Amino acid sequence: MIISGLSKRKLSSIVLFFVLVLAGCLIFAQWSNRENYFSAVQTIGMTWLCLLLILSLLNYLLRIIRWQNYLRFLGANLPVTLSALIYVAGFALTMTPGKTGELYRGVFLKTYGVTYTNSTAVFVSERISDLSAILLLTLLGTFHQLHWFMIISVIIVAAIISLFLSLHTKFPLKFLGNLSRLIHLSSKTGRRWLTLLKEARRCHSPRILISATFLSLLAWSSEAFAFYLLLYKLGFSAGLLFAFSVYALATLAGAISFLPGGLGGTEAAMAGLLLMNGMPGTQAIAATVIIRLTTLWFAVFLGVIALVLGKRVLVSGTEEQGN
Template identity: 50%
Template sequence: MDSTQSLPGWHTRAVVGSMLLAATGYLGFALWSGWQEVLAAIGKVGVLGVAAALSLSLANYGLRFIRWQAYLRAMDHPVPWRPSLKIYIAGFALTTTPGKAGEALRGVLLKRLGTPYPTSLAAFLSERLSDLLAVVVLTLFGLTVYPMSQPMVAVGAAGVVAAFLVLSSQGLLQRLHGAVTGTARIASLLRDGLQVLLQARRCHTPALLAGATGLSLVAWAAEAWAFHLILQWMGLDVPLGFAVFVYAISMLAGALSFMPGGLGGAEFAMVTLLAWQGIPGPDAIAATVLIRLTTLWFAVGIGVPVLSCSLDK
């Protein structure tokens, strides 16, 4: 696959298509909720408050980048931090694809630097698994407070356990990889998928798993804290533990929905839980829109220009 020729296609189909769809849907949600409430919330939070929320989002991205570099090193394909950081940020442009699958575009850009596709895809898969594990752990802050969320958390936890069981079965993966023969496209895809899983195993040694999990927990807790601060600055009395729970369960709901960027699922969960806590509907919607603008859409906003520059090279 010629990466230099494949990038424009990715740009047209993935970036433009997914972003327009997601942005249109989000604009509709914001207009439906009422821009007056959102603007009022921004006014209460203030410039410094918005800057603080954006800074915590940057901390999230930075910690996840450190984890990304650790995964690449573990698979014997380290990349200098400057070009790797540009590629990592460029991937945020495709955060609004279902399950964030578009972030796998980083593999196309890394191929220019000699990183094989199985390696970059294994790093991407490991990232998603690490994020899921961290979010599931953070939901424990309020699981007893809101028992109705327990089935969703159980599904997320079961997914984590199943993934680790698969990755721990090196012998089985190797036997399956050797057993898949033939030149048919389905056989080739199976071999490639098994090769990615075999590579991903190297990202989940005990030491690296502990370090990556710690980075993931702090990264997602930073954005959850930003959510708590926004609620506080809006004058809404929500305990820190419950705010962390609401943010984490909303991210889990968005991930399980497989909607672009978790759109719809995450927002519905946030608004519902805040309303359950007694927050007035307009305030709950405004806080939800504001935190998503300073997290999800901030990532997209910094990713698009970096990706555009990468495509022009």
């Protein structure tokens, strides 16, 4: 396994090097837009900026609770503070396609006895739960924007297929067997995927599924509500349902684009939807810049801080296992 061959110091160095290089590249890439960021923040003032950040913190808190529930359901009883630290540290790797970098949380969990299979199952379950919540928020738009019906219908069909594959084992098992033979996967690799599917399915019992979906809905609603308040502050009172649906659709667009953190896809969809509904260009850009600054970039910032300041705790399990 990855951990067994690495000392605490080596693991810490590898993680920090990767994150700092990634952060440096992203900061450099965004530096050309610094004037947009500064002017956008000045538009709403520090008080409103802090309010938006608080709502983002609420989003993270609810997702941490969901994450902890998943871990406990799979038998991993980590202290809440340690679990929260690992979860927030994962935000440092959010800027990867499909947020797959957050799988690195499994490396830290492994040092505390949580298998990679379980941590990956939790990651998959989180993505499905997020998808369900975002879809529910998107559906709010159908109450006042009927021309979005076809787009939403396609998304719902895709979600139903995804949920079917994750909640039922017979079809994935048959598919996995056929795929293994087709691409000549080893039986060991096939068994690993099978185990992962089974563990992910355990996370979708009715009780945990309802709880996770509820927490996800509250979590993403907090950021969508922040978007509504931002539009209001910028003088564009289009209504709560409109703000929720635009935020949800833009988030989906970013996820579907499979770009790191949804960069480009989310911003284009959000600004485009605002412009299509009559918001002036300057305000639409300001709204897009500010909400991304207080959600995506705030999460990455907290992740890097958690990773740097909490590195000794995050990898201390390695040292304990070696003693």
